[in-house]
Amino acid sequence: MRQAKQGSAEKLLKAAIDLISERGYHAVTTQEIASAADLSEKTLFRHFGSKQRLLETALERFRYAEELQILFNEQLVWELEADLLAICRKYHDIMNHDRKLILIALKDEVHIPGFKERRLQNPHQLLTLLTDYFITMSEKGKIVCSNPAMQAFTFMMAQYGAFMNDLEAGENYPGIGLEQFIQENVKVFARSLTIQKEL
Numbered sequence: 001m002r003q004a005k006q007g008s009a010e011k012l013l014k015a016a017i018d019l020i021s022e023r024g025y026h027a028v029t030t031q032e033i034a035s036a037a038d039l040s041e042k043t044l045f046r047h048f049g050s051k052q053r054l055l056e057t058a059l060e061r062f063r064y065a066e067e068l069q070i071l072f073n074e075q076l077v078w079e080l081e082a083d084l085l086a087i088c089r090k091y092h093d094i095m096n097h098d099r100k101l102i103l104i105a106l107k108d109e110v111h112i113p114g115f116k117e118r119r120l121q122n123p124h125q126l127l128t129l130l131t132d133y134f135i136t137m138s139e140k141g142k143i144v145c146s147n148p149a150m151q152a153f154t155f156m157m158a159q160y161g162a163f164m165n166d167l168e169a170g171e172n173y174p175g176i177g178l179e180q181f182i183q184e185n186v187k188v189f190a191r192s193l194t195i196q197k198e199l
Contacts, residue, residue, distance in 0.1 A: 008037075008043055008047060009047045009048075011037035011039060012034070012043070012054060013057060015034075016055060018036065018100065020055065020058075021100035024107055025051075028051075029051075058104070059105060059119075062105070062122070063122060064091070064094040064126075065126055065129075067090065068091065068094070069129065071087065071090050072087075072129045078137065080143060080193065083133070084155070084189065089182065091126075091159055123156065127153055130152035131148045131149045134193075135148045145193060151193070159185075162178060162185070
């Protein structure tokens with residue numbers, strides 16, 4: 001019985017994410033969401049109570065900082081280029097996996113009081129992880145990092161910009177692939193943090 005309830009909730013969440021990411025929060029009705037999930041509108045209200053609560057539940061699933069925390073804790077090798085490539089690829093994997101949630105957040109967060117603040121917890125956590133990484137690498141003598149927080153922010157924003165371009169099917173800068181960007185960006189950034197050390 002419990003599994004059936006969870007299955008119904010999952011179907012409703014998936015249907016809501018698909019429809020709202022395409023058409024926006026106001027353009028989609030609870031009846032359309034329920035129909036897309038092959039369930040009744042009554043089932044939707046029994047599980048979530050309202051369309052807003054359904055959307056809030058869907059958006060709560062976007063927590064990339066938790067997955068990145070595992071990478072920082074368990075998978076870094078303390079070699080700058082290798083680590084930055086791993087961080088970038090994990091970041092883009094997560095962001096692309098949750099691209100529909102991100103589209104919803106960008107379009108519809110105005111409908112959910114406090115959601116913007118909750119959404120910003122993820123990039124703030126990533127900024128902390130990257131800053132701490134640069135500080136540790138500097139302490140190990142592997143990089144020269146004069147302003148770890150600003151350098152972490154610069155690196156993170158480059159990845160976010162690349163994701164946003166990719167989100168729009170690369171239409172803004174056609175011919176520049178995501179993997180090509182990642183490799184070049186990491187190479188340039190790593191060089192900037194090690195060049196002074198080499199002089």
